[in-house]
Amino acid sequence: MSPAWSSRLLALALPLFAWSSSVVAGPPTSARDQVWEAEKAFARSMAKRDLAAFGRFIADDALFFSGTTAVHGKAAVVQEWSAFFQGESAPFSWEPDQVEVLQSGTLAVSTGPVRDPNGKVVARFNSVWRLEAPGTWRVIIDKGSPPSPGPQVGESGAD
Known part of the structure; x- marks a missing residue:
């Protein structure tokens, strides 16, 4: 094969490779989809009884309510919720049916x-999420x- 044909084939193959890579990877995930996931x-961390995984979703300066009592900070929240992770099965479960993101894309x-x-x-x-790093809510x-x-x-709501 001549060098001219090799160059032409390469010129045709590169865009196809780029297109196929984007098809596999899919479009960038929206902030709404990121929060939904x-x-x-x-919620799966509760179902799996994985307190450490649960804690990874909580901001260091979080504020959770337990009834009318406010629990401040990740460590206190994880401590408070550790009681729900005792036993083989979860005492409750949850799933989103609505997610909304501010236009700024930083709170949801x-x-x-x-x-x-x-x-x-x-x-x-009712949970408020903050974007702490690209893709990390x-x-x-x-x-x-x-x-x-x-x-x-x-x-707006469940997919």
């Missing part, structure tokens, strides 16, 4: 139902509320 992984809120071990909705979680504020309906069909 972070919330689901946060996630909310969704909290279920008892039988699947009954017993509360609703951590909960800075978390507060439960009484059960209420989630987003209705056609509203």
Whole structure:
């Protein structure tokens, strides 16, 4: 094969390689999708009984509410929640049904139902997430509320 043809083939192959790489990697994930996935992984830490993984989703300066009591700081939150990680099965589970991100892309809120071990909705979680590094979101504020309906069909929410 002549050097001219080799150059032409290379010129054709490089864009195809770049295109195929982007297809495999997929488009950049939106901030909303990142928070949605972070919330689901946060919930899985409870299901898997992994307190260390749970702690990785919490900001150092977090504020969590336990009823009407405010718990300040990651260490105190992890200590408070460690009781929920005792035993073989989780005392509750949660999943997002709505995630909204500020236009700045640095803060987000996630909310969704909290279920008892039988699947009954017993509360609703409300978490504020902060972008701490590219692709790294951590909960800075978390507060439960009484059960209420989630987003209705056609509203922003569950995928």
